[in-house]
Amino acid sequence: MDKQVFNIMNLDLYYGKFQALKNINLIIEKNKVTALIGPSGCGKSTFLRVLNRMNDLIDDCHISGEVYFHQEDIYREKFDVIDLRTRVGMVFQKPNPFPMNIYDNVAYGPRCQGIKDKDELDKIVDNALKSAALYDEVSNRLKESALSLSGGQQQRLCIARAIAMEPEVILMDEPTSALDPIATLKIEELINDLKEKYTIIIVTHSMQQAARISDNTAFFLTGEIVEMDLTNKIFTTPKNQKTEDYITGRFG
Amino acid sequence: MQNRKKFITELDALNNKVLDMGKEIVLSFENVLSACKTMNVSLANEIILHDKFINDIEVSINVDAYLLIAKQCPVATDLRRVITALKIATDLERIGDYAVNISKYIIKTKHDNSQYIKSIIKLLEYFLKMIRGIMDAVSKDNIELALQINELDEKLDNEYKNEVKNLIKVGKTKSEEEVEEAMRALLVFKQIERAGDHVTNIAENIVYLVNGKRVELN
Numbered sequence: 332m333d334k335q336v337f338n339i340m341n342l343d344l345y346y347g348k349f350q351a352l353k354n355i356n357l358i359i360e361k362n363k364v365t366a367l368i369g370p371s372g373c374g375k376s377t378f379l380r381v382l383n384r385m386n387d388l389i390d391d392c393h394i395s396g397e398v399y400f401h402q403e404d405i406y407r408e409k410f411d412v413i414d415l416r417t418r419v420g421m422v423f424q425k426p427n428p429f430p431m432n433i434y435d436n437v438a439y440g441p442r443c444q445g446i447k448d449k450d451e452l453d454k455i456v457d458n459a460l461k462s463a464a465l466y467d468e469v470s471n472r473l474k475e476s477a478l479s480l481s482g483g484q485q486q487r488l489c490i491a492r493a494i495a496m497e498p499e500v501i502l503m504d505e506p507t508s509a510l511d512p513i514a515t516l517k518i519e520e521l522i523n524d525l526k527e528k529y530t531i532i533i534v535t536h537s538m539q540q541a542a543r544i545s546d547n548t549a550f551f552l553t554g555e556i557v558e559m560d561l562t563n564k565i566f567t568t569p570k571n572q573k574t575e576d577y578i579t580g581r582f583g
Numbered sequence: 584m585q586n587r588k589k590f591i592t593e594l595d596a597l598n599n600k601v602l603d604m605g606k607e608i609v610l611s612f613e614n615v616l617s618a619c620k621t622m623n624v625s626l627a628n629e630i631i632l633h634d635k636f637i638n639d640i641e642v643s644i645n646v647d648a649y650l651l652i653a654k655q656c657p658v659a660t661d662l663r664r665v666i667t668a669l670k671i672a673t674d675l676e677r678i679g680d681y682a683v684n685i686s687k688y689i690i691k692t693k694h695d696n697s698q699y700i701k702s703i704i705k706l707l708e709y710f711l712k713m714i715r716g717i718m719d720a721v722s723k724d725n726i727e728l729a730l731q732i733n734e735l736d737e738k739l740d741n742e743y744k745n746e747v748k749n750l751i752k753v754g755k756t757k758s759e760e761e762v763e764e765a766m767r768a769l770l771v772f773k774q775i776e777r778a779g780d781h782v783t784n785i786a787e788n789i790v791y792l793v794n795g796k797r798v799e800l801n
Contacts, residue, residue: 519587520587520588520589523589542653566650
């Protein structure tokens with residue numbers, strides 16, 4: 332089995348003339364949670380968006396270097412970006428359910444892919460909601476508006492929506508920063524369960540969150556990776572003084 | 584959905600390691616007792632080797648506790664449990680060292696020590712009762728049990744003092760060899776007495792774990 336999901340080599344990224352990522356070299360391991368930490372503006376969200384080519388949507392953004400998803404360079408010409416985004420799902424900072432009922436939110440992606448059979452859709456929705464640890468809370472109100480859910484439930488619905496597409500990788504951009512501490516712990520617990528099936532890359536402003544839930548941590552600073560290692564090492568004996576200063580709250 | 588499942592699992596695992604370490608210590612002292620009864624040198628050597636294994640458990644408890652603190656930021660009872668695990672492991676490690684010291688005594692004894700070995704066995708049997716009881720209290724987070732066991736330490740201290748008094752009498756009347764043997768026995772008595780003090784420390788830590796209060800028990 333291929334244990335590397337992403338292999339990023341010599342990646343530079345520019346917004347116009349501003350270089351947001353500098354010579355990034357990184358391997359993302361399968362079925363692991365990789366946390367990206369660093370102060371605001373350090374490039375961690377930009378880097379996350381590189382992995383499913385969300386930066387394509389930004390006009391003057393261009394990159395050099397190679398980003399391999401398994402053995403394929405996702406930035407080569409004629410690469411199927413839609414397929415990539417199916418396999419690499421994403422969950423955002425603010426829960427963003429569609430203004431429709433709970434069931435339809437989860438069924439939306441599979442329907443777009445042409446699945447019409449009701450039994451099949453039911454099964455996909457049930458499984459996705461169960462995997463997202465939301466099923467028990469919503470199973471008797473699937474036809475209610477998703478907007479009636481609490482923030483934490485909405486975010487788990489967004490995770491269910493991503494899971495319904497059967498991705499390999501789930502990118503999470505500060506998925507708990509809009510949630511209260513208990514809803515946050517629920518998402519963290521969920522992430523821990525999800526890594527059995529998925530590879531997860533999470534951007535977080537909370538160092539404690541990175542410490543609690545991730546296997547590997549990359550520390551970004553001004554567009555560069557200062558240090559990438561096992562989370563156990565980063566949070567006990569980081570090699571780089573800048574990492575030490577950041578995680579101990581000396582700066583940033 | 585239970586929150587922090589992973590953290591709770593890790594905390595339980597830490598606690599279980601402390602209990603395992605306690606079982607190994609009890610085993611060590613059971614062996615020390617057997618070895619003393621027959622002055623069994625090969626068993627004494629085994630006890631010394633076994634202590635390396637006990638030390639490894641202590642290191643592993645330290646590493647786990649360190650990671651839990653760094654990564655999970657435990658608070659309240661959870662934090663006390665981590666701190667207590669560290670402290671109990673330190674006490675158990677020290678108690679293990681006393682088993683080693685008594686084993687060395689067995690190995691190095693050259694002269695007749697029959698008149699002291701009975702006292703050593705008596706103190707050891709007493710101590711075994713204490714260590715078994717305190718580990719039972721640890722496994723149940725039980726303050727009452729811990730305090731009961733702690734009371735036994737006073738008796739152990741008194742026994743120790745009596746033995747020391749007896750030895751002082753020996754020094755006045757016997758040959759150099761006999762005095763040497765008496766001095767060596769004295770050191771063993773002291774080891775067991777100190778091991779009892781560590782059981783008291785463990786009792787103090789159980790109180791701290793359960794209700795957050797620091798008590799001085801002896």
